[in-house]
Amino acid sequence: MSTEETRTEEAPVEAASVNEPVLVILSAGGFLKSVPLGEFEAQKRGGKGIVGGKPKEEDAICGLAKAEPGARVFFFTSAGRCHSLNKEQIPVMGRYARGKKAAGLLDLLPEETVTFMLARVGEIGEEPLFLISARGIVKRTSLSSFKKQKAGGTMAMSLGEGDVIRSGYVSEAPAGSLIVTALGKVVNFDEADVRVMGKNAQGVRGVRLTPDDSVVAVCPAREGLNLLVVTEKGFGKLTDYGEFRKTARGAGGVTGAKLTEKTGNVAFAATVAGGEVLLSSKNGKFIRFGAADVRETGRAASGVRLMRLEEDDAVAVGVVV
Numbered sequence: 001m002s003t004e005e006t007r008t009e010e011a012p013v014e015a016a017s018v019n020e021p022v023l024v025i026l027s028a029g030g031f032l033k034s035v036p037l038g039e040f041e042a043q044k045r046g047g048k049g050i051v052g053g054k055p056k057e058e059d060a061i062c063g064l065a066k067a068e069p070g071a072r073v074f075f076f077t078s079a080g081r082c083h084s085l086n087k088e089q090i091p092v093m094g095r096y097a098r099g100k101k102a103a104g105l106l107d108l109l110p111e112e113t114v115t116f117m118l119a120r121v122g123e124i125g126e127e128p129l130f131l132i133s134a135r136g137i138v139k140r141t142s143l144s145s146f147k148k149q150k151a152g153g154t155m156a157m158s159l160g161e162g163d164v165i166r167s168g169y170v171s172e173a174p175a176g177s178l179i180v181t182a183l184g185k186v187v188n189f190d191e192a193d194v195r196v197m198g199k200n201a202q203g204v205r206g207v208r209l210t211p212d213d214s215v216v217a218v219c220p221a222r223e224g225l226n227l228l229v230v231t232e233k234g235f236g237k238l239t240d241y242g243e244f245r246k247t248a249r250g251a252g253g254v255t256g257a258k259l260t261e262k263t264g265n266v267a268f269a270a271t272v273a274g275g276e277v278l279l280s281s282k283n284g285k286f287i288r289f290g291a292a293d294v295r296e297t298g299r300a301a302s303g304v305r306l307m308r309l310e311e312d313d314a315v316a317v318g319v320v321v
Contacts (some may be wrong), residue, residue: 232264237303
């Protein structure tokens with residue numbers, strides 16, 4: 001790539017983002033940017049993808065969120081706090097740009113890092129917000145708690161030592177919840193099993209984990225949704241949510257995917273009803289494909305190849321677009 005091409009890619013993208021959705025990208029080194037979603041064209045599953053960032057060797061892509069026009073993006077941190085920005089406040093850049101430091105954009109504490117992002121369009125009301133930590137503690141609170149942005153953020157969840165907020169979703173209607181772990185376990189329970197709590201509450205146990213396991217995602221479960229599970233080495237599958245028997249929260253879960261050395265552990269999970277999925281690897285490769293291109297199988301299958309990766313790379317995160 002010539003110097004001129006490099007400058008073009010790394011310069012901020014002018015005016016192209018106000019009325020179109022963007023992909024908000026976060027790196028483990030704390031760099032944040034948004035890229036017009038149209039920069040990531042749909043491909044057939046199983047390809048190598050395209051470059052969506054150039055993380056340094058010690059950095060890696062670690063978070064994605066799709067932000068529609070008028071969206072507000074909520075950033076949950078290692079301190080259990082929530083910060084937010086309007087979509088328009090996040091720098092829009094080319095795919096090759098590294099981004100701006102999130103600490104400066106969000107006024108984070110020196111040791112505070114973003115661990116999960118959630119975008120929301122429309123009025124911020126009393127809708128239930130479900131959050132889960134890496135160690136399986138789930139909390140139900142009201143999205144309205146984060147309507148007013150405070151200096152230093154708003155407390156979202158009290159965390160145990162070494163724990164972080166890993167995933168969450170806004171409930172659109174009473175339904176169930178699916179918790180998915182890195183070792184492929186899935187717990188299906190009623191949202192009503194978790195009472196509404198205040199901002200400073202810690203939460204309750206959502207899944208019983210083995211010492212070597214951790215939570216990857218929590219997502220809504222209702223008729224018409226399939227669970228998409230994607231592994232570190234680029235394999236994935238769809239399974240009807242009804243395949244996962246309902247239990248009380250805090251259970252150990254049932255097998256949600258057959259994991260082997262070839263597949264690696266679970267890296268991303270979400271419930272989908274069609275649409276498209278965008279995956280990112282740790283080294284900044286992105287692939288976008290239709291959910292309908294993924295084979296629907298039973299709980300114990302390994303799935304099909306969704307992304308072809310280099311030897312030193314792995315799927316890091318994903319988002320439904």
